Amino acid sequence: MSTRPPGFAPLPDPPYYAVIFASLPGASDEGYGAMAEQMAALAAEQPGYIGMESARDATGFGLTVSYWADEAALIAWKAVAKHQLAQQLGKDRWYRHYALRVAKVERQYDGPEGR
Amino acid sequence: MSTRPPGFAPLPDPPYYAVIFASLPGASDEGYGAMAEQMAALAAEQPGYIGMESARDATGFGLTVSYWADEAALIAWKAVAKHQLAQQLGKDRWYRHYALRVAKVERQYDGPEGR
Numbered sequence: 001m002s003t004r005p006p007g008f009a010p011l012p013d014p015p016y017y018a019v020i021f022a023s024l025p026g027a028s029d030e031g032y033g034a035m036a037e038q039m040a041a042l043a044a045e046q047p048g049y050i051g052m053e054s055a056r057d058a059t060g061f062g063l064t065v066s067y068w069a070d071e072a073a074l075i076a077w078k079a080v081a082k083h084q085l086a087q088q089l090g091k092d093r094w095y096r097h098y099a100l101r102v103a104k105v106e107r108q109y110d111g112p113e114g115r
Numbered sequence: 116m117s118t119r120p121p122g123f124a125p126l127p128d129p130p131y132y133a134v135i136f137a138s139l140p141g142a143s144d145e146g147y148g149a150m151a152e153q154m155a156a157l158a159a160e161q162p163g164y165i166g167m168e169s170a171r172d173a174t175g176f177g178l179t180v181s182y183w184a185d186e187a188a189l190i191a192w193k194a195v196a197k198h199q200l201a202q203q204l205g206k207d208r209w210y211r212h213y214a215l216r217v218a219k220v221e222r223q224y225d226g227p228e229g230r
Contacts, residue, residue: 099225103218
């Protein structure tokens with residue numbers, strides 16, 4: 001396994017869970033950046049949190065994948081009160097559209113080798 | 116289900132597969148853009164291809180998630196000759212680091228409702 005640069009989540013032995021969140025912001029992003037930072041910090045404190053990978057391109061389309069040890073961990077995170085508020089604000093204010101998929105990671109690899 | 120804007124992949128009934136590819140380019144991106152476009156077009160022609168979502172941020176870190184009907188479809192795509200060449204060039208030339216996870220999508224939702 002090669003060295004993992006910043007931005008990449010750890011690779012624990014599968015199986016574990018990935019939450020794939022695709023989003024497109026709407027007209028207003030007021031408060032969004034601060035809330036996103038808070039949520040990232042709060043998620044990192046949850047039991048079973050593995051890591052997060054995120055990218056948003058120039059058009060605004062964004063992908064965030066968070067990784068969790070098991071289903072119980074991601075269900076608990078979904079239910080955290082501050083996170084529920086953020087989810088509601090996302091629906092009401094921030095997102096023009098989003099799609100969320102819960103997936104079980106079965107295998108993985110990284111590279112390039114030896115760098 | 117709300118209307119799906121460009122950039123979002125379809126949401127067929129689970130289960131299906133997601134290939135989560137995180138990457139960070141290296142010093143040279145010569146030929147990368149053209150190859151990425153070719154691979155996206157070629158993937159879309161494969162049996163079992165569902166769709167792709169992709170974002171790369173200003174730091175260069177990128178996430179691409181491709182969706183496949185079943186494992187056979189993604190294994191067949193991995194073995195396509197032109198794609199194998201692209202994978203090799205990615206390892207040899209383009210990527211400073213990458214991580215690839217194969218995951219089975221178990222459930223999903225999108226929103227916001229009614230927009």
